[in-house]
Amino acid sequence: MQHGTCCGRWIGYVAVSSDEEVRRLGRRDVLVTFRGTVTSTEWIANFMSSLRPANLDPHDPRRDVKVESGFLSLYTSDDSTCRFGQGSCREQLLGEVSRLINKYQDEEMSITLAGHSMGSALALLSGYDLAELGLNRFQQQREIPITVYSFGGPRVGNTDFKERCEELGVKVLRVVNVHDPVTKLPGLFMNEHFRALGETYQFPWSCSCYAHVGVELALDFFKMQNPACVHDLGTYIGLLKCPKMVQVHKEGMVDLLAMAKMTLRKHKLQAWPWQDAARQVGNLVQSLGLI
Structure with missing residues (x-):
């Protein structure tokens, strides 16, 4: 996939599981991945x-459902003057995913989206888009589950966006480092923690507060000699493979990490490592019913 704001700049891709993988998973998985900034x-x-x-x-x-304008622009913009462009990122994504859904409509399917940093924001926007348009539903009889895996991702939308994603059944697992500043933006001050007094009184500005979506898997890592590691994708993936090196800040997640370690060891991580991480950890999360 490409986005139109940068003359055909490659930003992600769509893949589909092979027949061998289908036999292992029990379903045909459509995987969409996005890179970072x-x-x-x-x-x-x-x-x-x-x-x-x-x-x-x-x-x-749904005018009340709002998202960050920059992410929305990257997702929907189309540069018609670019000879390498094939429409906006959104147009390419919806077209290809729709084609795959129609091709495998007689099979059990799932849709997995994953990304790092800015890519995780685009993954969440895409998951919401697919669900909002109903592309994952077959005449109200069968629904294809949509799962998003975010690695070091920022907030994407307001509280109404969060609630709408939950209403549509979009499942999100956010893998975050507690020292990663990107995961605290946007909405450093105006966020889900500053929209209500207790659980009863909503502040007037609550509709303008950013909110994270989904379940958080919080890691704790920092290197004084390399502060940039707090947002590095390789470090995120490496620590998922070696959970003893980090502290986990969510109850009930220790067993998940231990299981993830065993499964991820079986797969050699390539240039886009989170595709394997998302797929393997995703199977565990869904089987455990965490999201």
Whole structure:
């Protein structure tokens, strides 16, 4: 996939499980992965922290569901002047996922989206988009589960966006480092922790507060000689493989990490390591019913 704000810049890809993998998983999994920030345009988008209505379903705009304007722009923008472009990231994604769903509609299916940093924001936007448009539903009779795996990801939308994702059944696992500043943005102050007094009184600005979506798997790692490691994808994946090296800040997650360690050891991680991590940890999370 490419996004139109940077003349055909490659940002992710869509893959589908082989027949051998289908026999192992028991279903046909469509995997969508997104990389993190690379270009100057993407860095600028990361800091466009104003909220805008997502408005991804023209038949039901839901003006109260708002997302970060920069992420939305990266997802929906189309540069028609680029000879390498094939439409916006959104158009390419919806087209390919729809094609795969139609191709394998007689099989048991699942949709998995994963990304690091900015890529995790695009993964969550995509998962919400697919569910909001109902592309994962077959005439209200069968629903394809959508799961998002976020590695070091920022907040994406407001509390209404969070609640709508939950209502649509989009499952999200956020793997975060407690020292990673990216996971605390946007909404450093105006976030889910500052929208209500107790659980009864909603502040007037609550609809403008950012909120994380899903279940958090919190890791704790920091190296004084290399502060940048707090947001490094390789470190995230490495610590999932060796959970004894970190502290886990969510009850009930220790067993998950131990199981993840055993399964991830069986797979050699390639250039895009989170595709294996998301798939393997995802199977464990879903089987344990954590999300």
